[in-house]
Amino acid sequence: MTYLILGLIIFFGAHLxxxxxxxxxxxxxxxxxxxGPYMGLYTLVSAVGLGLFLWGFGAMRPAPILYTPPAGLAHLNLVLMxxxxxxLAAAYTPTGRIRKAVKHPMLVAVKIWAFGHxxxxxxxxSVILFGSFLGYAVIDRIALKKRGDNGPAPDAPVSAMGDIAAVGIGVAAYLFLLFWFHPILTGMPALPA
Known part of the structure; x- marks a missing residue:
């Protein structure tokens, strides 16, 4: 548990x-x-934290069970992903209607991902990891709002290609994780038994 907690402190310390x-x-x-130097240092610190918490997360298996969710919630998680x-893809594609409506699509994606998990x-x-991400996303959204960062400007041009790319990339990433990469990344199948 030490590596998980230390990794989360380092990772979210840099982000906060x-x-x-x-x-x-x-x-x-x-x-x-x-x-450049700032982003390099930020990336290095975040990568160290990421590596530590991923290692710590895996090292805690088998972990004590705090609650046993009904099977239907695993299926709901699949829908939410x-x-x-x-x-998540909309955060990195040209501004489309999705990004304009959601304002900060990466933070909303993290909230949905963490809540679903x-x-x-x-x-x-899992509760420590996903609860930390959910808490961070809420705190960061509050910080953005206090700074007056409300996402794309109301008069920002909208690109339909941004939305098409976000949906295409998001669906491809979903299928990639669902059928192949999730078990490699986490050691657990994405599809519930």
């Missing part, structure tokens, strides 16, 4: 620092260091 850092001219550390992956998994390591 970034969310709450001063953006005032002359006080923004990203401006002081330069964009499709829009989560489409929203909390519904389907009652092991201690």
């Amino acid at each position: 620092f970034s969310a709450f850092r001063s953006r005032a001219p002359g006080r923004d550390i990203r401006e002081k260091l330069g964009y 499709l829009p989560a992956l489409i929203l 909390l519904l389907a998994n009652g092991e201690l390591n």
Whole structure:
């Protein structure tokens, strides 16, 4: 459990620092260091945290069971993952109606992913991991709102290709995870028994 917790502290420490850092001219550390060095350091710290919490998550198996969800919740999780992956893709494609409506599609995707996995998994390591991601996404969204970051500007042009790409990439990622990569990544099948 130590590596899981330490990894989450490092990973979310970097993310929360970034969310709450001063953006005032002359006080923004990203401006002081330069964009490239700042992002390089941010990525390095995040990668260390990611590696530690993934290792710690796997090392906790078998984990104590806090609750046993009904089988139907695992199926609900499967349904929730499709829009989560489409929203995740929408965060990286040209601004379309999806991104404009959702404002911060990556954070919404993380909330859906974490919530769905909390519904389907009652092991201690899962509750710690997915609960942490859900809590972070809520905190970061509040921070964005306080900074006045409401996503794309109301008059931002909308690209239908952005939506088409988001749906296509999201569906492809869903199928890739469902039928192949989820068991490799997590050691657990994505499809419920």
